[in-house]
Amino acid sequence: MSNSLGTIFKITSFGESHGPSIGIVIDGCPAGLVIDSDFIQSELLRRRPGQSKITTARNETEAFEIISGVFEGKSTGAPITIIIANSDARSKDYDHNVKVYRPSHADYTYQEKYGHRDHRGGGRTSARITAGWVAAGAIAKQILAHKKINVQAYVSQVGTVKLETPYTSLDLSKTESNMVRCPDEAVANKMIALIEQTKKDGDTIGGVVSCVVSNMPVGLGEPVFNKLHAGLGHAMLSINAVKGVEFGSGFEGSAMKGSEHNDLFEPGVKISTQTNHSGGIQGGISNGEDVVFSVAFKPVATIMKEQATVDEFGKAAIIKGKGRHDPCVVPRAVPIVESMAAIVLADFVLRAQSTTLEH
Amino acid sequence: MSNSLGTIFKITSFGESHGPSIGIVIDGCPAGLVIDSDFIQSELLRRRPGQSKITTARNETEAFEIISGVFEGKSTGAPITIIIANSDARSKDYDHNVKVYRPSHADYTYQEKYGHRDHRGGGRTSARITAGWVAAGAIAKQILAHKKINVQAYVSQVGTVKLETPYTSLDLSKTESNMVRCPDEAVANKMIALIEQTKKDGDTIGGVVSCVVSNMPVGLGEPVFNKLHAGLGHAMLSINAVKGVEFGSGFEGSAMKGSEHNDLFEPGVKISTQTNHSGGIQGGISNGEDVVFSVAFKPVATIMKEQATVDEFGKAAIIKGKGRHDPCVVPRAVPIVESMAAIVLADFVLRAQSTTLEH
């Protein structure tokens, strides 16, 4: 396995869904940063299960402890370790998938690769472990705050309900005002209704999270194999259930002509562009415009319906979802997307400082 | 900069468009591999400029030299270095963009980040450097051949012309039979016509390359931060002009329900799935089905029309494309996508050997 991410600001993730706790080690956080525990807690609560009627009923308080790297409220430069307790794990709910593989879950691939696996609650494959990522993301956001960089994600699609408004016409401050985390209230209500109906049907539904990073400096990104969007893309594709990522115009841009797509420069003291089809990145380096990307989530694999499957010997079997699961992950994925973006950006910010002789 | 990619099978890229040569160092290639120079050459020719009327007119023979790591026709385990000469560079064509930034190019971001840049032919930002990646990809494919793994890409979209047929109904062996590299001849002809018209208009057009990796073993991928699709996605997003990547159902999957999307297991001695919305990867680990993904390319930024832009002082200027450029990159991107996929897969194949005590 490979559970570390980053070059300078580097996180190492550990823990399983039904172990005593999950956690994260954050290496490379500069010393002297005031660590805002309330902010870490509030970020964890944004991701927490059981936060609304459209999320899983698992009930976690997301109590956490910082056991290293912080002294008198400030980072020391030593690795920061945060432990988050698993308080509401119900392992018995998962006895049914010891020997029978859940469709579109990682039961089979883990069993084949590792031979021995912790099946309880999905073990290492559970989205539970992203709580540690969100804790690290909260610290990364505090680093970005020093540079005034702001990371803001929102739900732009649930199933077939799409928010078509471009982000520049949205009031992103409204994202947290509803339980689905869509900044347009009318669309949000449709999304909520769709999720509720889907849940009632014992089914699940996919969605898309979009993310905007504003107040970007020019110059983040390390071509050719650590381009800013490649780093962000790698992080997004690490999130459970993600099947795609696109920057700026993304897949729609493939249908466009150069004369339409090119972002013309706007004269001025600070150089800017008239449009932002590039999503704020050119040649793998940020150009100072907003970094904009979208992340596609597939529907949750666990459904409350009977499905044909196989057991570990390849024999036919029937499985029906148990345990507590989200009917749609994207509302809770919003802070996860933000956190992974912040972790990557903090690394690029610090790394960019080492590319010059001027310091 | 960060010009290395991989953990065990690791490539280091170097060179600029108008330097004497570009190249690649391949570290971690197992010893004893017969290095097929003819195959390297044929792969380079698939990527070469000037190969047809719908590609750039730059004329490179793609002559290469292996200067290390191969002895008596076989790899020695030492780093393999391949140098590819730049024989047809016309640096004067680029005098106009020394002081004036080309829209949606990396002139501005490189200038801001590095202060000092080789502007000739795009320097380090040129797709010319992907010739080295293709040479490394040719060797990676020879490693994959030992495991019978096959990587095959094709053009699935040019502008608004889409190949809607699922890959399972295509004869991918026909991909190389036409100059746009689309395995469906009728669609290929439409694509070619669109590119020709676009070129005539002095414009450029985007497109999509899809890729299928068949005969995959179960078990490639290193969760949670080196998942197979995250590794592939990182590599794809490193390719010039790429703005998005999606696996299996991708963005379309976000509109689906779990009951539709789940890939039900098929009973049998070798476990398989009835559908492949997962794109051959579950939990970040290959499940033995074909790995399937698509890569979105934006239109080439250099167009033969006048565009408003700015100079290095932020003052308004006019620029018109010079130099020799592709009207659409996707035909030549097919071998690049395959190569980057092969490089990533070779790394994962070798790395998977180190995750067990059984050897």
Added chain:
Amino acid sequence: MSNSLGTIFKITSFGESHGPSIGIVIDGCPAGLVIDSDFIQSELLRRRPGQSKITTARNETEAFEIISGVFEGKSTGAPITIIIANSDARSKDYDHNVKVYRPSHADYTYQEKYGHRDHRGGGRTSARITAGWVAAGAIAKQILAHKKINVQAYVSQVGTVKLETPYTSLDLSKTESNMVRCPDEAVANKMIALIEQTKKDGDTIGGVVSCVVSNMPVGLGEPVFNKLHAGLGHAMLSINAVKGVEFGSGFEGSAMKGSEHNDLFEPGVKISTQTNHSGGIQGGISNGEDVVFSVAFKPVATIMKEQATVDEFGKAAIIKGKGRHDPCVVPRAVPIVESMAAIVLADFVLRAQSTTLEH
């Protein structure tokens, strides 16, 4: 900071001397390994303070908890996290070095580099954190046991008392039979007497730990920048108070002639050498002979005598050691040297599996 070590078998260290606990994350441990908790405990007890009259009086039970990566007694392939409580920290003992720098300690360099530091018990610079390394080393040794590789260290020098006998004439199984961990009883007694006298004088003394890795396979090592001895040397130089490392003939070999130093091959089915001046490594790769090296430890910096020093403003001050410290570190360094060697070797063993196409 940079608190991870290894490529495949990778450890991440965290924690401070007077925090709630210290710990380690072990990534890349193959799945299915039976984790022997009793062995981890016994290794921790070999390193534990307060184990004899010649070690520090700090009294730790070295109680540990494995909070991830192990299920039903076996590794799952997921990161293994081990937490070891700090139960007997007395932070008040360290109030004196908040503002005054202890000579030859890292107070000054940490203060200058990080600005903000946890001074209590040395914080991150304390040898306390090596408890986590020993826990990881215990697991690494279990991996090596699969290959029959055995790592055994012993004290070969305390101050001017040297064990001159070559290791091949020693019975290394006697190492643990005395409190100084020297396999020659007569020399051990001299060493113990010297340490006791030194302690009585309020002083400290340096020493050397030698290490023998037997039953080595041929072929471990990844030239040219990850040679086996470079990897081992890096790990040894990471241990607190280490100032030097040498392999085989080491510094003495510099005085020798080639005709004396060369290890002549011995004919036979299994190729071996008549002597082992090379320390089991040629060209950075193990040759199947015992890997042999020695590690030099400086005397502990904290002495119970008054010393001239400066405060944080560079003003003259007087300091006298407080807290509980070892008069000589080498007895407790024996399991640390073994552990770091085992961690490095486990990484090389696993990595060597990825250098061939034969699997």
Added chain:
Amino acid sequence: MSNSLGTIFKITSFGESHGPSIGIVIDGCPAGLVIDSDFIQSELLRRRPGQSKITTARNETEAFEIISGVFEGKSTGAPITIIIANSDARSKDYDHNVKVYRPSHADYTYQEKYGHRDHRGGGRTSARITAGWVAAGAIAKQILAHKKINVQAYVSQVGTVKLETPYTSLDLSKTESNMVRCPDEAVANKMIALIEQTKKDGDTIGGVVSCVVSNMPVGLGEPVFNKLHAGLGHAMLSINAVKGVEFGSGFEGSAMKGSEHNDLFEPGVKISTQTNHSGGIQGGISNGEDVVFSVAFKPVATIMKEQATVDEFGKAAIIKGKGRHDPCVVPRAVPIVESMAAIVLADFVLRAQSTTLEH
């Protein structure tokens, strides 16, 4: 294999002794650095074979070409690739060691590990490849010059002839005034005489190179697994024929008491120490004093005498050295030690810039 070194300033080495050329890729060199080709050449000539009667007779002009990363005489931030031709390789001299293993060479270990090897001139194991390291070191020194850091090595021992004078009493500017590179003329003459006699005897002799890094900033080093001396030690142990490395008091310090060894701080505006047993590093971080270390080289394995050995089947054989070899490597190792030190220090200097929020 693993042929890259460094995190930010990263080198990738390639090439074999008797291939067409050897070389180096330098990634992470900041843009805008004036690349002094004359200095690179002069450094290569310091390492070059055939420079005096006490070195090997192989005659290389060390002609080099920079094929990437430099534009108009300055670095661009892109990877810098330097190719150095092998002009005087005589491969026939090595026919004798195809099937017979040279004692204390890497013939056997490479054959066992890789199965297939380039035996000519030692192939990848030859010290010839350090020419690339010296070229990279020349650029690293130019980075260090921006910080006024100076790296200076010298020969402190040849066989039993030792330079006992502490470096603070030596005039290091005299190092290059004699062919053995020892700054004390009388000792140098003894060393030269010893090497000449050894050569006449058909034998070889070991030696020690010492290195002093002056004008060090406080704060270089990344504990706990990338301490400054661990990084330097790793690099030194990567040099051919090195069997040991020690910092400051090194192995002698193991015989000392804390009250003797501690470096007392000297009051003053800039804090300094009265002695430097620590070798300029405390807790893995530079303290502003000179960084001082010594590197032990074993005698060259190739001697012009008959030695008993075995062939690839383990059968007894006789071998006698052919080819052109140094009777003692340390004179030519001086620039290699300096270069590897400079490469490591440049990486630490750049990396230190990313450990703060102040930039």
